[in-house]
Amino acid sequence: MTYSEFISKFSIVDNPSEQSPDGFHYHHIVPRSIQEEIDNRCILLKYSEHAYAHWLFDKENKTNTSSFFIGRINKKASEIDGYDDFKVLDTQSWNSDNTRIKMSNKAKVRLSIKENNPMYGKHFSEESRKKLSDANKGTKPWNTGYSWSEDTKDKIRQSVKENSGAKGKHWFHNGEIQILAFDCPEGFVSGKSPSVVKKTGNKLKGRIPWNKGLKSYN
Numbered sequence: 001m002t003y004s005e006f007i008s009k010f011s012i013v014d015n016p017s018e019q020s021p022d023g024f025h026y027h028h029i030v031p032r033s034i035q036e037e038i039d040n041r042c043i044l045l046k047y048s049e050h051a052y053a054h055w056l057f058d059k060e061n062k063t064n065t066s067s068f069f070i071g072r073i074n075k076k077a078s079e080i081d082g083y084d085d086f087k088v089l090d091t092q093s094w095n096s097d098n099t100r101i102k103m104s105n106k107a108k109v110r111l112s113i114k115e116n117n118p119m120y121g122k123h124f125s126e127e128s129r130k131k132l133s134d135a136n137k138g139t140k141p142w143n144t145g146y147s148w149s150e151d152t153k154d155k156i157r158q159s160v161k162e163n164s165g166a167k168g169k170h171w172f173h174n175g176e177i178q179i180l181a182f183d184c185p186e187g188f189v190s191g192k193s194p195s196v197v198k199k200t201g202n203k204l205k206g207r208i209p210w211n212k213g214l215k216s217y218n
Helices: 003-007 047-061 067-072 083-091 097-111 126-136 150-162 194-204
Strands: 012-014 024-028 041-046 170-173 178-181
Touching (some): 047 083
């Protein structure tokens, strides 16, 4: 069976707005991991059918969108014969909150490596940008009309002040030691200690910066 023949058995749902029912997944006809432009045409499949669809797609297009499913059935890709190999997936619980969180965290780690991100080096076309813009027009932010209470504002203010790091602080010294503080302590003057500055400079002489020769990632 070809990939096209398989997906033609199901009704296409364009941009599904609700979560898939328990025991089912929405499968993107063009897998999201390889999309160059947004395509939200989906079909509703059982877990086993979802895995089989990705396997068929990979087989025809020489891609690797089914590796996650194959990992769940403890088999190598070369050992899979067809749909029957994926039936065991229907007995596994994938829709629990805990499972979704674990899957999400794994994806975040994988995509944190720029080369693993399917959008690395790609850009949305003007047509895609317009579709996204039109889809979001009239959508209100989740916090529209929401405001903090005065008590909450005071707590945030105090927390920021206590955990602000160096913001608002200044250097003071007494000739031997230097400290970073909001106000000048008794016996100290404003600025860094000349002796400490000199020691630090001597310590760093001849040291090669860790990022020398590295290109920034834009």
